[in-house]
Each structure stands twice: as C-alpha cells, then as structure tokens.
Amino acid sequence: MTQRFSFALHATDGKARTGMISTPRGEIRTPAFMPVGTAATVKAMMPESVRATGADILLGNTYHLMLRPTAERIDRLGGLHKFMNWDRPILTDSGGFQVMSLADLRKLTEEGVTFRSHVDGSRHMLTPERSMEIQKLLGSDIVMCFDECPALPAPRERIAESMRLSMRWAARSREAFGDRPGHALFGIQQGGDIEDLRGESAEKLRGIGFDGYAVGGLAVGEGQEIMFKVLDYAPGMLPEDKPRYLMGVGKPDDILGAVKRGIDMFDCVLPSRSGRTGQAFTRRGVVNIKNARHADDPRPLDESCSCPACSQYSRAYLHHVFRSQEIISSMLLTWHNLHYYQVLMQGIRDAIAAGRFDAFEAEFHAARAMGDIEPL
Structure with a gap:
C-alpha cells in the first residue's frame, strides 16, 4: 500500500494532461471528476452505485458536516469513509466558500470568520486552524486550505486584499496541517480575473509548498469567456509536477475547455442536482425529461449509454416518474448524469494518451450541435 500521496503525469497533448494521483486509499485517474457528497452522501445514490459510474474520489463539505452531524461525532464513529461507506479517496473543501455563500451574519477578520449556522442559527468560528482540525477529524485524504473568495466582478482592491488574506491563511493552514503521511494539503490560488494578482498568489503558494494546487475564485458568476481567459494563464503559474484542481466546475464544455488549458481535477453539483430537476446530460446535449414530447417515447434517453436509466427504462417511463415526483426519478437520472460525466x-x-485531444473536442461539440433525437 502506498503510504505517501503522489502524482505522476503519463501523457500530455498540448496543455492537456493525463496521469495518476496515488493515495493510500486508491488511485485517482486524471483528469478526474469528483461527484459532490455534500452531507456525506451523493444525493439519491448509494456509494457502490457512485463507484459503478467510474468515480475514483468523492468530495465532502466541511461546512455542512461541521454543523451536522459535527466532525467530532463523525470522528467518534470512525471517520468519514466508514461513516458514509466509501473506502476510496475523499477530498474535503475548507468551508470558506460555504460560509461566504450560505451562513447568516458572518464577520470576516484576520483571525477567521464568525458566522451563524444556516441550520439552527448557532454561532461558530472558522479559522485556518479550525478548518484543518475539522478536516483531520473527518479523515479526508485531500484537505483544502482555508480561503476567502469574492464574487466576480469585483474591484481590483477588493480582489487583491482578499487574495493576500487567503495567502496568509494558506501559510497558517500549512502550519496547522503539519506532517500527515498519506494525506495531502492543497493550496488555492486566488486573484480573480487579474493576471498579476494570480501570479502573486501562485508565487506565495509555491513558496509555502503544497501537495497540489487549486485554481479558486472562478465559477462564481464570471461566465465561461472570462473563466477561460484566466485559465489561459493561471494553471501554467502552478507547479507542473503537482495536480491542478479547478474548484466548482462544471458543465461538460467547461470541463473540456479547462482540460485543454491544463486542469486535472474537477467537482460540481451539476450532474446530481440536474438529475433531481429532470435534466439529463447526453452526447447530443441536455434533455429535459419533463417535456411532454417524451410521454409516449419508448426509446432510451441515449441509446449509446450503458447506465441503468438508459439500458432498462424508456423516456416515457422516466418522464412519468419525474412528473409523478417518484424518488426513482432522482435515482435514475442522477445515476445517468454521473455515468455520463465519468464516460466523458x-x-x-x-x-490525451492517444494524442488526439483536439479531434475529441471537435467530435464532442459536433455531437452536441446535433441536438436531441427527433421526436416520434
């Protein structure tokens, strides 16, 4: 069993990279998509079903788990892997983003963030040290630094101030994380959409030294064009021999464009959330199963897909169970979407391994441009 965390690049094609992250709990093939298991579950899925889609790693949310059932309780019950019955790698975010987006009455200082829980209004303080402690109690394999990130667009002063605070917090996170063989700590690059601030952030992070690096502060409302513009330079500022993780992304075409620009890891609630709202990702674009056109359609969602929703059920059935608000609708459509993402x-x-990434990208866009199959 590997005792250390390591990353090996196997092939590159332009800036696109494929490789392997090795952890004591298993290997993660990159580029990797991590399904989001916010509260120690990928909604509407059994862990073994998530694994069956091809997922090598899941993401858990520090903020949600610290509030309910609490990190201390999960630790007493044997850690997050045992608690949620997932024996493969888990990455936990630091809680910073959720505090900014979900918590009530939050107050930001040099020390950290005080906030009221969105669950029951109780008061909490999250600091780099407390975030590291919570993630250690959870027992996650990849731990994220505690950071702060403003929504875009924002003035340069706000972005610079926030990024520098995050870099001071990164140093404190590194210090508090200590030496934990087999566990990894990732630094998070900030700097919004401003190139020199991204460069300053990357330099600070490289100086501190991390096991992997995330490009943070994107997918916060800036749109794909600005995101890609930042990704044209940001990943290249980070060490080549360490994994690069784009947080909170995204749509299939976002993922393709980010891989093309040198990103190795992704996470997003989109496949599971969309499944619960009747949206299915297919090679030919997104299918809205609630539309009346599917009511009498005996064909599968996607005849080339081998997931249970496509191999065992018709569009008509999926339409019916969604309209009837049956739980199986969320189960089947979420499974389908997670399967689609892992096949992608x-x-x-x-x-990338075959040196034909550009051709793959062109085929991807061509298939999506065709749109859904003709109605019957």
Missing part, C-alpha cells in the same frame, strides 16, 4: 472523463483521458 474516460474519453478525455484516452484522447
């Missing part, structure tokens, strides 16, 4: 990632990895 495998296709990306194979294309």
Whole structure:
C-alpha cells in the first residue's frame, strides 16, 4: 500500500494532461471528476452505485458536516469513509466558500470568520486552524486550505486584499496541517480575473509548498469567456509536477475547455442536482425529461449509454416518474448524469494518451450541435 500521496503525469497533448494521483486509499485517474457528497452522501445514490459510474474520489463539505452531524461525532464513529461507506479517496473543501455563500451574519477578520449556522442559527468560528482540525477529524485524504473568495466582478482592491488574506491563511493552514503521511494539503490560488494578482498568489503558494494546487475564485458568476481567459494563464503559474484542481466546475464544455488549458481535477453539483430537476446530460446535449414530447417515447434517453436509466427504462417511463415526483426519478437520472460525466472523463483521458485531444473536442461539440433525437 502506498503510504505517501503522489502524482505522476503519463501523457500530455498540448496543455492537456493525463496521469495518476496515488493515495493510500486508491488511485485517482486524471483528469478526474469528483461527484459532490455534500452531507456525506451523493444525493439519491448509494456509494457502490457512485463507484459503478467510474468515480475514483468523492468530495465532502466541511461546512455542512461541521454543523451536522459535527466532525467530532463523525470522528467518534470512525471517520468519514466508514461513516458514509466509501473506502476510496475523499477530498474535503475548507468551508470558506460555504460560509461566504450560505451562513447568516458572518464577520470576516484576520483571525477567521464568525458566522451563524444556516441550520439552527448557532454561532461558530472558522479559522485556518479550525478548518484543518475539522478536516483531520473527518479523515479526508485531500484537505483544502482555508480561503476567502469574492464574487466576480469585483474591484481590483477588493480582489487583491482578499487574495493576500487567503495567502496568509494558506501559510497558517500549512502550519496547522503539519506532517500527515498519506494525506495531502492543497493550496488555492486566488486573484480573480487579474493576471498579476494570480501570479502573486501562485508565487506565495509555491513558496509555502503544497501537495497540489487549486485554481479558486472562478465559477462564481464570471461566465465561461472570462473563466477561460484566466485559465489561459493561471494553471501554467502552478507547479507542473503537482495536480491542478479547478474548484466548482462544471458543465461538460467547461470541463473540456479547462482540460485543454491544463486542469486535472474537477467537482460540481451539476450532474446530481440536474438529475433531481429532470435534466439529463447526453452526447447530443441536455434533455429535459419533463417535456411532454417524451410521454409516449419508448426509446432510451441515449441509446449509446450503458447506465441503468438508459439500458432498462424508456423516456416515457422516466418522464412519468419525474412528473409523478417518484424518488426513482432522482435515482435514475442522477445515476445517468454521473455515468455520463465519468464516460466523458474516460474519453478525455484516452484522447490525451492517444494524442488526439483536439479531434475529441471537435467530435464532442459536433455531437452536441446535433441536438436531441427527433421526436416520434
């Protein structure tokens, strides 16, 4: 069993990279998509079903778990892996983003953030040290630094001030994390959409030294064009021999464009959330199963997909159970979407290894441009 965390690049095609992250709990093929298990569950899925879609790693949310059931309780019950019955790698975010977006009455200082829980109004303080402590109690394999990130667009002064605070917090996170063989700590680059601030952030992070690096502060409302513009330079500022993780992304075409620009890891609630709202990702774009056109359609969602929703059920059935608000609708559509994402990632990895990423990208866009199959 590997005792250390390591990353090996296997092939590159332009800036696109494929490789392997090794952890004591298993290997993660990159580029990797991490399904989000916010409260120690990927909604509407059993852990073994998530694994069956091809997922190598899940993401858990520090903020949600610290409030309910609490990190201390999870620790007493044997850690997050045992608690949620997932024996493969888990990455936990630091809680910073959720505090900013969900908590009530939050107050930001040099020390950290005080806030009231969105669950019951109780008061909490989250600091870099407390975030590291919580993530250690959870027992996650990849731990994220505690950071702060403003929504874009924002003035340069606000972005610079926030980024520098995050860099001071990164140093404190590193210090508090200590030496934990087999566990990894990732630094998070900030700097909004301003190139020199991204450069300053990357320099600070490289000086501190991390096991991996995230590009943070994107997918916060700036739109794909600005995101890609930042990704044209940001990943290249980070060490080449360490994994690069784009937080909170995203849509299939966002993922493809980010891989093309040198990103190795992704997470997003989109496949599971969309499944619960009747949206299914297919090679030919997004299908809205609630539309009346599917009511009498005996065909599968996607005839080339081998997931249970496609191989065992018709569009008509999926339409019916969604309209009837049956729980199986969320289960089948979430499984389908997670399967679609993992098939996409495998296709990306194979294309990079074969040196045909550009051709793969062109085929992806061509299939989506066709739109859904003709109604019957």
